[in-house]
Amino acid sequence: MRRTPLYEAHVRLGAKMVDFGGWAMPVSYPSGILDEHRATRSAVGVFDVCHMGEVHFVGSGAADTVQRIVTNDVARLENGRAFYTVACLPSGGIVDDLIVYRLQPDHFVAVVNASNSDKDLDWFQEHRGAACDIQDRSPTTGLIAFQGPAAAQALQPLVTFPLERLRTFSVATDVTIDGMPVWIARTGYTGEDGFEIFCDAKDAPALWDRLVDVAGQAGGKPIGLGARDTLRLEARLPLYGNDLTDETTPLEAGLGWVVKLDGGDFVGRDALRAQAAAGITRKLTGFVMTERGIARHGYAIYDAGGAAAGAVTSGGPAPTLSQNIGLGYVPTGLSVTGTKLSIDCRGKRVAAEVVSGPFYKRGKK
Amino acid sequence: MSAQYPDDLFYTKDHEWARIEDRDGTKVATIGVTRFAVEQLGDVTQVDLPKEGESVKQAEVFGSVESVKAVSDLFAPITGKVVKVNSPLADSPEYVNEDPYDEGWMIQVAVSNAKELDALLDAEAYQAFLREQAE
DSSP states (O other), X not given: OEEOTTHHHHHHTTOEEEEETTEEEEEEOTTOHHHHHHHHXXXXXXXXXXXXXXXXXXXXXXXXXXXXXXXXXXXXXXXXXXXXXXXEOTXXXXXXXXXXXXXXXXXXXXXXXXXXXXXXXXXXXXXXXXXXXXXXXXXGEEEEEEESXXXXXXXXXGOSSOGGGSOTTBEEEEEEETTEEEEEEOOOSSSSSEEEEEEEGGGHHHHHHHHHHHHHHTTOEEEOHHHHXXXXXXXXXXXXXXXXXXXXXXXXXXXXXXXXXXXXXXXXXXXXXXXXXXOOSEEEEEEEESSSOOOOTTOEEEETTSOEEEEEEEEXXXXXXXXXXXXXXXXXXXXXXXXXXXXXXXXEEEEEEEEOSOSOOOOOO | OOOSXXXXXXXXXXXXXXXXXXXXXXXXXXXXXXXXHHHHHOSEEEEEOOOTTOEEOTTSEEEEEEESSOEEEEEOSSXXXXXXXXXXXXXXXXXXXXXXXXXXXXXXXEESOGGGGGGSBOHHHHHHHHHHHHO
């Protein structure tokens, strides 16, 4: 199994380690998933995301190559800004979801899912245009997420510039923490305010210890993949491999907002235009369980009349809401808020109801 | 904290325990899951159990326990009729994590055939089994 630079730190903290797409990762620390979930919602959580891939596009043709690969409009991206997007197949099916940063007009960075990074690199190389060098800098890059309502306050003493100037989906690259060069991006995967901090892989253990320390002083702690999943599901952020696959399109997944059909051309645009014109027939839909039961990935979904309607792509308890929630693809007619569904929980049909928007939304400051 | 694996209990290789008591000539088994099971499960969020009067059969599924991450079957250590269910678990499944041998018990069963106890492990044998599995 592959190890991140923080493997020893996790073991020292008593984490339960699991195989996550070939990586040895902490699923939880001794206080448990629910406690970690609450700590992130109430204070701040520190996440090892060093396993994610960082792919650099460098050269005068970098923007053209990135645009060929992603559905969002690269021309709208300014220096120091980022967007969430997907890369598609010609069919419109999703290769991966990713965040793209523009550092300079000739330098972009894509942060991709760990389990997809080899596939993505091949895909990116295949669509590389002129005057663009594609560099996989994942092995030498560390990435730590620092997420929660107390994140900015806890991080501020470690940096010399005012974090309040760093807008959501912006990145500051000329920063140090304890003398270590870092980039700080205001991005995340929890539904909270927070940061993703890039560093040299060799600095990751020292940076981790420092962040865990300041998080602890703010009532926070390290967070494993278990709570990362419950946090992102509450915020209704999709997970590749579950909610997004090469057989689902961004329009079906509710990601139309990252598909710019009138921006630059990209792989899959024709298929997505055709689907947009014809209208989608199924949609990634959120539901809450209205009877006792927990929906899990793969469970069948039925309509009120008992007819098969689809399958759960993500499901589980929503600790902040004290409800059980889930996502799944159902015909668009059944994706309307308030629609009654049932989920086959191991042979028992359990009632559920369609809800719109994020299950959890953080309060405005 | 209670002992990791109390000496007075019987254990299964599926990580349930049974405490046997004599009540007016009938053997009653109180059943739950072990500390090892709880550590593997993580936070328990739902426990599904049979109702009073229903029967359970040794080594067969009698219910399930849902943690944040997954659902796991519960296997009956012994055959018999359910005489009592730990109903507070419906609202407080965390008792299973906090106190698996006491407040986290799940069902009580009137034992049909005490000979079935021979198929269960004592605390020492169960811990030996856990060590074996860890290797």
